[in-house]
Amino acid sequence: MISFKNVSCTFEDGAGIENATFNIEPGEFVCIIGPTGAGKTTFLKLIYMDIFPEEGTVGVDKYRSDKIKKRSIPMLRRRVGMVFQDFELLRDRSVFDNIAIPLHVQGVGMKMVKDEVENVLDRLGISDRRDHLPSQLSGGEQQIVSLARALVKDPLIILADEPTGNLDPAASLKVIELLEEINRDGTAILMATHNFSLVKDRGYRFMQIVDGEVQT
Amino acid sequence: MIDRFLYLVSEGIRSLWRTKTTALATISAIGIAASFVVFSAVVGENISGIIQIARGQYEFQVFFSEDVDNIRAAELVDQIDAIEGIKSASLITKEEAADIFQREFGENIFDLLEENPLPPGSVLKLQQPKDKRIDVNPIIKQIELVEGVDEVRYQGRLISFIERYYEGFFAAVTALAAAILFGTVILISNTIRLSIYARRDLIRILKLVGATDRFVRFPFMIEGILEGFFGSLVAAAVSYGFVEGSNYFLSLFTQYRLVWQFQIVALLVGVIVFFSFVGSMRAVRKFL
Numbered sequence: 001m002i003s004f005k006n007v008s009c010t011f012e013d014g015a016g017i018e019n020a021t022f023n024i025e026p027g028e029f030v031c032i033i034g035p036t037g038a039g040k041t042t043f044l045k046l047i048y049m050d051i052f053p054e055e056g057t058v059g060v061d062k063y064r065s066d067k068i069k070k071r072s073i074p075m076l077r078r079r080v081g082m083v084f085q086d087f088e089l090l091r092d093r094s095v096f097d098n099i100a101i102p103l104h105v106q107g108v109g110m111k112m113v114k115d116e117v118e119n120v121l122d123r124l125g126i127s128d129r130r131d132h133l134p135s136q137l138s139g140g141e142q143q144i145v146s147l148a149r150a151l152v153k154d155p156l157i158i159l160a161d162e163p164t165g166n167l168d169p170a171a172s173l174k175v176i177e178l179l180e181e182i183n184r185d186g187t188a189i190l191m192a193t194h195n196f197s198l199v200k201d202r203g204y205r206f207m208q209i210v211d212g213e214v215q216t
Numbered sequence: 217m218i219d220r221f222l223y224l225v226s227e228g229i230r231s232l233w234r235t236k237t238t239a240l241a242t243i244s245a246i247g248i249a250a251s252f253v254v255f256s257a258v259v260g261e262n263i264s265g266i267i268q269i270a271r272g273q274y275e276f277q278v279f280f281s282e283d284v285d286n287i288r289a290a291e292l293v294d295q296i297d298a299i300e301g302i303k304s305a306s307l308i309t310k311e312e313a314a315d316i317f318q319r320e321f322g323e324n325i326f327d328l329l330e331e332n333p334l335p336p337g338s339v340l341k342l343q344q345p346k347d348k349r350i351d352v353n354p355i356i357k358q359i360e361l362v363e364g365v366d367e368v369r370y371q372g373r374l375i376s377f378i379e380r381y382y383e384g385f386f387a388a389v390t391a392l393a394a395a396i397l398f399g400t401v402i403l404i405s406n407t408i409r410l411s412i413y414a415r416r417d418l419i420r421i422l423k424l425v426g427a428t429d430r431f432v433r434f435p436f437m438i439e440g441i442l443e444g445f446f447g448s449l450v451a452a453a454v455s456y457g458f459v460e461g462s463n464y465f466l467s468l469f470t471q472y473r474l475v476w477q478f479q480i481v482a483l484l485v486g487v488i489v490f491f492s493f494v495g496s497m498r499a500v501r502k503f504l
Contacts, residue, residue, distance in 0.1 A: 074431075088420070088424070090417060091417075102425040105425050105426050107220040
């Protein structure tokens with residue numbers, strides 16, 4: 001589903017990844033670990049094709065980084081859910097409206113949007129927060145809303161970039177458990193974190209970035 | 217498809233509301249500036265009507281040589297009638313000239329001189345091209361070149377005065393409209409630029425969840441078009457106030473009233489909305 005073949009992508013300050021080759025299969029839960037600045041975000045950006053490799057090829061589903069046309073990138077991103085450390089929620093919109101954004105982008109009808117959003121709100125246990133603004137939620141709840149937004153479009157994979165980075169331990173655990181639950185339902189998860197202690201005994205497949213080298 | 221369209225339109229309206237202070241300033245600026253164009257156009261259209269009436273009074277009198285008889289005069293009239301810019305040419309025979317003399321001076325020319333020395337002639341009316349200056353000089357020259365024409369008389373000073381100001385007025389209104397429309401494009405473009413800047417979080421999120429460029433741009437286009445539309449409505453209202461105010465002022469010393477013309481306002485709304493679209497397009501292409 002996701003393949004890296006001899007992928008190199010480095011920056012002027014030396015950060016990035018070099019000559020990475022690996023695959024991620026459907027339904028896997030993969031954890032990328034490494035210190036801050038190791039290249040974990042670069043790794044994720046290569047997958048949703050925000051940046052492109054200097055060498056090698058990244059493949060996601062039927063899309064390949066060396067062949068994809070600019071107009072196809074949005075189609076790729078509709079198949080990939082994203083969760084960020086700082087949640088990336090719109091402050092002036094309710095929980096419901098934030099979660100509905102990917103469905104509107106895909107042209108889903110209003111009735112279907114309502115049903116799908118309510119399903120995901122129920123699934124993640126935040127139905128009672130549907131009309132709240134992000135500022136009225138705790139950090140953990142905001143991250144769950146962010147997760148709901150990623151999940152609502154039924155993605156092949158969810159990319160989670162330091163999803164627990166701004167959360168207290170209890171909220172972090174809650175988010176991790178939700179990611180595992182989503183994974184059990186068949187969605188692949190690729191999570192980047194520098195907090196190894198949080199994930200070390202949970203049976204994930206680990207990849208480590210050390211000096212730009214991806215060790216699987 | 218319709219759901220997506222409605223969503224994008226609602227996003228455009230939401231965006232307009234979110235940047236309401238800037239939008240209000242833009243709408244007011246467009247409205248006040250464009251109201252001058254509407255008012256000028258309304259006044260121009262009214263003046264145009266007056267000028268057409270004045271032009272209808274333009275009259276050339278052509279006097280033929282003494283040796284031209286009525287038959288030859290009729291041929292000359294046909295010749296003159298064919299000149300470009302002449303709407304009609306009517307023959308004044310020697311006998312009719314004598315009748316005119318009697319009407320004007322109360323004396324019979326035969327009683328005075330025992331003969332009729334008055335030459336035949338012709339009275340000409342000019343064509344009245346709308347929105348175009350009438351230049352009488354080439355017409356006069358062509359008439360004078362016709363063999364048998366002795367003299368051409370016309371209201372030269374009046375015609376020159378009317379035609380000079382008529383042309384100048386329309387040139388000024390056109391230049392003003394062009395400047396305001398250009399200003400509209402820049403204003404809308406800058407407002408949309410600010411709006412894009414204010415909503416960069418939304419743009420980023422939309423792109424991350426798979427929005428196409430068109431999807432991201434559409435609400436900004438709607439926002440710009442709405443600003444233009446509301447601006448043109450303000451212009452319509454303000455210029456209506458101008459017209460009513462002018463009519464009150466005119467009522468103090470004349471029966472003449474400016475006529476409010478809906479077609480001009482409708483045309484202006486359409487033109488401003490179009491240029492708002494251009495301004496929005498400029499901004500989203502440049503800054504998104």
